[in-house]
Amino acid sequence: MEKTYNPQSVESKIYRIWEDGGYFTPKIDPKKKPFTIIMPPPNANDPLHIGHAMFVAIEDILIRYHRMKGDPTLWLPGTDHAGIETQYVFEKKLAKEGKSRFNFDRKTLYQMIREYVEKNSGVAVDQMKKLGASADWGRFKFTLDSDIVNFVIDTFIKLHKDNLIERKEKLINYCPKCGTSYSDLEIEHEEKNGILYIIDYPLVNEPEKCLKVATTRPETMLGDVAVAVNPKDPRYKKYWQNHEKVRLPIVNRDIDVIEDDMVDMEFGTGVVKITPSHDRNDEAVAERKKWNLIEIYSKYTVIGFDGKMRENAGAYYGMSVDEARKQIILDLKDDIRQKPYKNTVSVCYRCGKTIEPLPRTQFFIKVKPFTSDLYNLTGEVITAMKKHWFKVYGAGRGAILQHWLENLRDWNISRQIVWGIRIPVWYKITGNEDLIAISFIDSKGQFHQGPIRQWIDKKYSHDEIERGLQQILVPFYKGRSVEHLIQKEKPTDGNIWYQETDTLDTWFSSGQWPVVTLKTNKPGDFDYFYPTSVMETGYDILPIWVLRMLMLGMYLTKNEKGDDKRVPFTDIYLHGLIRDEKGQKMSKSKGNVMNPIDMVEKYGADAIRMALVMSSTPGQDKAVGENTIRGMRNLSNKIWNAARYITRGYNDPADLDTLSRSFAGVNINEKEIQNYEEDARIKIQKVIGDVTKLLDEYKIGLAAEVVYNKFWHWFCDELIEKEKDGYIRIDLLKEIFLIFLKLLHPFMPFITEEIWGMLPRKTTDPLIISSWPK
RNA sequence: GGACCUGUAGCUCAGCGGUAGAGCGUUCGAUUCACAUUCGAAAGGUCAGAGGUUCGAAACCUCUCAGGUCCACCA
Numbered sequence A: 001m002e003k004t005y006n007p008q009s010v011e012s013k014i015y016r017i018w019e020d021g022g023y024f025t026p027k028i029d030p031k032k033k034p035f036t037i038i039m040p041p042p043n044a045n046d047p048l049h050i051g052h053a054m055f056v057a058i059e060d061i062l063i064r065y066h067r068m069k070g071d072p073t074l075w076l077p078g079t080d081h082a083g084i085e086t087q088y089v090f091e092k093k094l095a096k097e098g099k100s101r102f103n104f105d106r107k108t109l110y111q112m113i114r115e116y117v118e119k120n121s122g123v124a125v126d127q128m129k130k131l132g133a134s135a136d137w138g139r140f141k142f143t144l145d146s147d148i149v150n151f152v153i154d155t156f157i158k159l160h161k162d163n164l165i166e167r168k169e170k171l172i173n174y175c176p177k178c179g180t181s182y183s184d185l186e187i188e189h190e191e192k193n194g195i196l197y198i199i200d201y202p203l204v205n206e207p208e209k210c211l212k213v214a215t216t217r218p219e220t221m222l223g224d225v226a227v228a229v230n231p232k233d234p235r236y237k238k239y240w241q242n243h244e245k246v247r248l249p250i251v252n253r254d255i256d257v258i259e260d261d262m263v264d265m266e267f268g269t270g271v272v273k274i275t276p277s278h279d280r281n282d283e284a285v286a287e288r289k290k291w292n293l294i295e296i297y298s299k300y301t302v303i304g305f306d307g308k309m310r311e312n313a314g315a316y317y318g319m320s321v322d323e324a325r326k327q328i329i330l331d332l333k334d335d336i337r338q339k340p341y342k343n344t345v346s347v348c349y350r351c352g353k354t355i356e357p358l359p360r361t362q363f364f365i366k367v368k369p370f371t372s373d374l375y376n377l378t379g380e381v382i383t384a385m386k387k388h389w390f391k392v393y394g395a396g397r398g399a400i401l402q403h404w405l406e407n408l409r410d411w412n413i414s415r416q417i418v419w420g421i422r423i424p425v426w427y428k429i430t431g432n433e434d435l436i437a438i439s440f441i442d443s444k445g446q447f448h449q450g451p452i453r454q455w456i457d458k459k460y461s462h463d464e465i466e467r468g469l470q471q472i473l474v475p476f477y478k479g480r481s482v483e484h485l486i487q488k489e490k491p492t493d494g495n496i497w498y499q500e501t502d503t504l505d506t507w508f509s510s511g512q513w514p515v516v517t518l519k520t521n522k523p524g525d526f527d528y529f530y531p532t533s534v535m536e537t538g539y540d541i542l543p544i545w546v547l548r549m550l551m552l553g554m555y556l557t558k559n560e561k562g563d564d565k566r567v568p569f570t571d572i573y574l575h576g577l578i579r580d581e582k583g584q585k586m587s588k589s590k591g592n593v594m595n596p597i598d599m600v601e602k603y604g605a606d607a608i609r610m611a612l613v614m615s616s617t618p619g620q621d622k623a624v625g626e627n628t629i630r631g632m633r634n635l636s637n638k639i640w641n642a643a644r645y646i647t648r649g650y651n652d653p654a655d656l657d658t659l660s661r662s663f664a665g666v667n668i669n670e671k672e673i674q675n676y677e678e679d680a681r682i683k684i685q686k687v688i689g690d691v692t693k694l695l696d697e698y699k700i701g702l703a704a705e706v707v708y709n710k711f712w713h714w715f716c717d718e719l720i721e722k723e724k725d726g727y728i729r730i731d732l733l734k735e736i737f738l739i740f741l742k743l744l745h746p747f748m749p750f751i752t753e754e755i756w757g758m759l760p761r762k763t764t765d766p767l768i769i770s771s772w773p774k
Numbered sequence B: 001g002g003a004c005c006u007g008u009a010g011c012u013c014a015g016c017g018g019u020a021g022a023g024c025g026u027u028c029g030a031u032u033c034a035c036a037u038u039c040g041a042a043a044g045g046u047c048a049g050a051g052g053u054u055c056g057a058a059a060c061c062u063c064u065c066a067g068g069u070c071c072a073c074c075a
Helices: A007-021 A050-068 A083-096 A106-130 A146-161 A218-223 A237-241 A280-288 A293-300 A311-316 A321-335 A377-386 A397-407 A452-457 A462-467 A506-510 A513-519 A525-529 A539-556 A596-603 A605-613 A626-647 A653-657 A670-696 A700-724 A730-744 A749-758
Strands: A035-038 A073-076 A165-175 A180-182 A187-202 A210-215 A226-229 A245-248 A253-259 A271-274 A336-348 A356-365 A391-393 A425-428 A437-441 A447-451 A469-473 A484-486 A497-499 A532-538 A569-575
Touching: A007 A106, A007 A596, A007 A605, A007 A749, A035 A050, A035 A513, A050 A073, A050 A106, A050 A532, A050 A569, A050 A596, A050 A605, A050 A670, A050 A700, A083 A106, A083 A506, A106 A469, A106 A596, A146 A165, A146 A484, A146 A506, A146 A513, A146 A539, A165 A280, A165 A293, A187 A218, A187 A245, A187 A271, A187 A321, A210 A218, A210 A271, A218 A311, A218 A321, A226 A237, A237 A253, A271 A280, A280 A293, A311 A321, A321 A336, A377 A397, A377 A539, A391 A397, A397 A539, A437 A452, A447 A452, A452 A462, A462 A469, A469 A497, A506 A513, A506 A539, A513 A525, A513 A532, A513 A539, A532 A539, A539 A569, A596 A605, A596 A626, A605 A626, A605 A700, A605 A749, A626 A700, A626 A730, A626 A749, A670 A700, A670 A730, A700 A730, A730 A749
Parallel strands: A035 A073, A035 A532, A226 A253, A391 A569, A532 A569
Antiparallel strands: A165 A180, A165 A356, A187 A210, A187 A336, A226 A271, A245 A253, A425 A484, A425 A497, A437 A447, A437 A469
8 A cells, every 4th residue: 555545546446436336326115215315406517616516525425324324315416507607608608709699590599509518518527426426327317308398398387277377567687788587586786886866857837846856767767657755745745636747857748746655755855756667666656556557668668678778768769778877967957966875786696787677578487376276386385394394404594494485576487598498388470460579580691670570571481580580579469468378389270379489597497306307217216206305505595496496396296295295305404605715705806716626636535525514514604725625635644544554564454354463562461451442342332323413413514523533533543552552452443443434434435435445344345335333 | 674694712613501622823842663644742712792591601591792694665
């Protein structure tokens, strides 16, 4: 044996032995309760970051522990297409080539992204293997596998049949830069130093007097439909009671003065402009007043999806939002005043640009239906939580989950990107040619957009249009939606039908992951492995992912599993974020990002796994520097040298089983030896008991600490020294060492397996399937 | 405006009802004998502060102070 342990020469060899041995595949035994983890699918297109290494470490520890305990153990791996992320990265690549998504029809663009992803998709899997992940790769799933897509589409249709999907026009979070809408959970809020503008709106009846309106977004005044005051505000009572109107400056349109409780008398001037097309609050006011929102959207939406002012913005047509704002301030001259003001704006989580609330027709999932005959997605999870059908491990995150469940709003699942699962909705074109607008690329590569009628008249065939389709915009017309069907196949009734061009939110498919991966895998998998044992992931995606898996998992298994078994997992383990050694958040801009694979190559997978897991607590962030990893590399070496000591001097390690040490010149009687050995036996039993208990309680960080300390400071520092002095026989030392190898194996699988293979022992089984000590 | 988390050794963090712990760092000493990626020893802590519960509190409760995170329709 070499004097120091060299992981590079060992790890790939060991991994191959495990994989070839088929040890990652569970042996299904109907009499035994399985242990199952569905792996959080990483982005198929990206290399792993340190957070992925964290989940691999924790999940692999649990998996290996349970496998050794003899449980039929399944760790089901997969990757995610990560719709917006991936398309965003791909579009950046296109931009470098001077192109954009608008140069391609959706089919071509999809195919290009698919090829791009396939080229990179092996990377994440290879890296997980490098980290020692003992997942069942034979059951691997990708979110765009045809069987998964099929299932996800069925779910959409099922939700529709249960009346839980609503197609409606509503203000959505739209990012003009990324060209898509987002759910409420995908936007971020940033506090910015803005300006509060006070604008004079003259009264129609007394033009010399005016109401002073406070706003942070003067440019949206072009779309104002009213101004509102608080009904209790004595300053303005007479205006709304007398149905007075004000004249909207610049536009010179007369609008009503109304009252609404939403208006805060204390804030600003107590007068608010109402712009339902560009502000959620104002939209809510319009809803309360039962105004015709469809009409308001179509008349008073002044900002377009490109982030520029639309035709109805008059002189400001074509300007960006910022330009329009500047110009309006100039144009208002004396009728506007400015006050510095701190406000929060929504920004795109992806590109950081300001999110524009814009009206658009989208599909929403009703998360909390108002009528009791409908299935209650959040309500069912709240019940499950109250009944303790699942448990949350992670510093106070249970309370946060509950808070989310109680406050979740309807979930917008439409995305205006191609990289995803296309929504199974068909619009009737026949008879609606003037209503439905499209954009497409013709067979000569020319880009066109406008109502379909226009292109039919120019002798484009439906075949050609459909083939080159980029986007279809199907509005509500006179308050009613154009006829559409929700089904898998294109309708064949002789009419022309086009499919919706929007795709489903990535989280809609990954939200079904525990159900769909088991249902589309080996026959019987779902019945045997569902509900799974643990969902292990970072606390940062608790609302966006875990919450949705709970909702959809319970919904999809409603009539299949007994009530107490409907949750997709019975335990939720939320690990913290890995920060740099100073506790700073890792980010590319700070330059403090640690690449887990570099660390594997430098110190070995065992070392980084142990470094990530040691003393970690669920839900709590953890600082890990290169020093930490180096320390754990030293542990590898310590284990290695203990093995060297035990096997030293024996050409045939098999001799060890029968060898005892001769104690020349040491005068220790048999009784004393027996006492010491008995003491050691009791101590190792205690260690086994402690580690087992800690792992059962998901106290992984503590378990790692105990193994570390007992191995190093008791076994190495004391027991080996005692053996040297003759107080303990080497066979007992070896026996205890083998136990330590088992206890260490889940944490540091490679080195322990390697040494296990070099030591004489009773079985020929590899360590990975040896039995957990009792 | 709400909610949650955290304040323990120089640094990063465990411990969460029974005599203050680890890793890294620091100081001193040790090397033919498994390992200098080592060993032995030492220094270093009113466990943020104040009340309370208890035979006993770093741990449980209340308040205060200080950090951090998430949510939210004050234009």
